[in-house]
Amino acid sequence: MSLYPIFADLSGRRVLVVGAGSVGARKIEALLAAGARVVVGAPRLGEHVAARVRDGSVTHLDGEFSPDWIDGAWLVIAATRDTRVNRAVAEAAEARGVFANVVDDAALCSFQVPAVIDRGPLVVAVSTGGTAPVLARLVRERLEALLDGSVATLATLASRWRERIRARLPNLGARRRFLEEVFTGDVAALARAARPDDAEQALAAALARADDRPRGRVTLVGAGPGDAGLLTLAGLRALHEADVILHDSLVSDDVLALARRDADRIAVGKRGGGGHTPQEHIHALLLEHARAGRRVVRLKGGDPFVFGRGGEELEFLRDHDIDYAVIPGITAALACAAHAGIPLTHRDHAQSVRFVTAHCRESLDTLDWNALAQERQTLAVYMGVATLDVLRDRLLAHGRDAATPFALIENGTRHDQRVVTGTLATLVESAQAHSVRSPALLVLGEVAALADRLHWFGTPPLQAPPVLPRALRAA
Known part of the structure; x- marks a missing residue:
């Protein structure tokens, strides 16, 4: 999060807008709606801003921008078409410790004006830090569709009943659960049906029977x-x-x-x-x-x-x-294999899949190695990085083909996912050569060979090193 989100109380506080065109007019209207005492500085006024000055809702500072305009302001908005003036406003605000927004110039802003969904008293703000305002607008439009007018009714009820709810339910957990039920249950349904009086009666009835001793x-x-x-x-x-x-x-x-x-x-x-x-x-x-x-x-x-x-x-x-x-x-076996392009079952290669944990050598003694060494099945081995040598040796000893493909999937599904592929004979050497670390999932079986051809996420699989593995040297 590069910006700290905050909702400012501007009621009665001085806010300076430099620029009185169409953009400045939109900013002025939003500030007036928030109760700000708006001052606009500009040599010329657009028609809409001029009307606001005439009716007394906005104060006009006539002429070219002067840094002393900022004195006493809580916020400053620069909304001119002159980049030189906008920069001067931002620099003067910075020197005085006043937050400034320069329209369409994120680099000069010390605060951003978000896209807003107003369901008063509920307000939702969406911001991309000024880097993608069109995206913020599109997100706002989607949220607008989700938050119908009943949200305002619920927010108003919650505000009006706040102290009574706190008195009846001093336990924070019980109070939170009660409000969640209010916002999702019968009270919310009545609000959506445009029956605010009935919604309030339902809230009162629910509060009367609420329990302040929640069961965890x-x-x-x-x-x-x-x-x-x-x-x-x-x-x-x-x-x-x-x-x-x-x-x-x-x-x-x-x-x-x-x-x-x-x-x-x-x-x-x-x-x-x-x-x-x-x-x-x-x-x-x-x-x-x-x-x-x-x-x-x-x-x-x-x-x-x-x-x-x-x-x-x-x-x-x-x-x-x-x-x-x-x-x-x-589970990891499903997701990691999918992100590596490996189907755990395949009509031509594997008719079954086994999930195995190999986090310690003692646990390996309990496994049915004869069953695990069978062909045309997939082994998905969890927590096996530290015991790869035992896994390889026992599978080979019980008849699994040394040429059986494997894929080691490190940090599967994450941005730093790595996949190492090879054959059972080179399993240990491959993991060592590529410094495979936990968390990593081992997929062993004929389907693992598909990783080289079907990978789609992250970097392509890393191949096994061209070395003669110890298992074959000792054979």
Whole structure:
């Protein structure tokens, strides 16, 4: 975020507009609507601005721009066609510590005027920092279609009932949930039906039966593999409603940025070779915050039920009588393979797919290697970077062809995704040569060969190095 968004109270405050043509006139009207005391400086006045000066709503400073015009102003807008004058206005404002906007010249601006959706008292502002005002306008038009006139009715009701709601529901969590129900339930439906009196009666009835002791709950949410665009709509809604978010280290910053701004965020990362939060501590946090009446989101990379220990956490919550829900996510195997151009199943190459976790050597001892070594199937191996040598050796020992293709997908779906391809025989050497690091998913099987031809996202796959692997040298 390059600009800090702010809504300014300009009521009764002096604002200078330099320039009195059509652009200046539009700026003056918006400022007057906000209650500003507008002063316009210009040697000539357009017809609309001249009318405003005559009716006394705008003060006119006649002549060429002078820096002392800015004295006492809270904001300055330069709206002339003369770039020299606009620059002089911006420099004079900067010298006096006054925010200035120069129309259509972002480089000279110290503040931007956004595209606005006005559903008073609700106001939505859209800005691109002055770099793409047409895009901001198009976004505003889309939002205009979503926010019908009933939003203004709801905002007015919320304002009028604010103190009564706070008195009835002093608990912040209970109050927030009540208002969310008001804005999405029967009260909102009556407002949309243009029945404001009935909407207010429904709000009063709902408040009378509201409970100030909310029961907490936990929602397990799959964050997907990293690309925020792959988060589900249900997951996004849960993040917007959360009071507390317990998130894994593999959850991307882009996904976390979608969460409600005032939600408490607690990192409970588990990453091989790095910091580790014991599962018992995570359980304790879930219990503490849920019992305090909070809505807790347990945000997991990928999907909670695919090597995410979601089942263990649900068992714990059930044993402690905590309400819970699960919102699945796009698991890494599906998303990373898709972004690498690899179909996990293919009529000509693989009729089945197996998900395998290989985060430690002890876990590998529990796997059915005879089954894993079968041909015409795809292995999607999670958390296997540290045990690639064991994976290769055991698969070869149980009959898997050394020429079986593989693809290592590092940071799948993210802007820095890398894909390394080769054959099982060169798996370890390829990973070492290209310094593959976690998080990385291994896809092994005939379908992996399609990565070289079908890739579409990021840079093309990196090929295996032309070295004789240890496995073949020892053969």
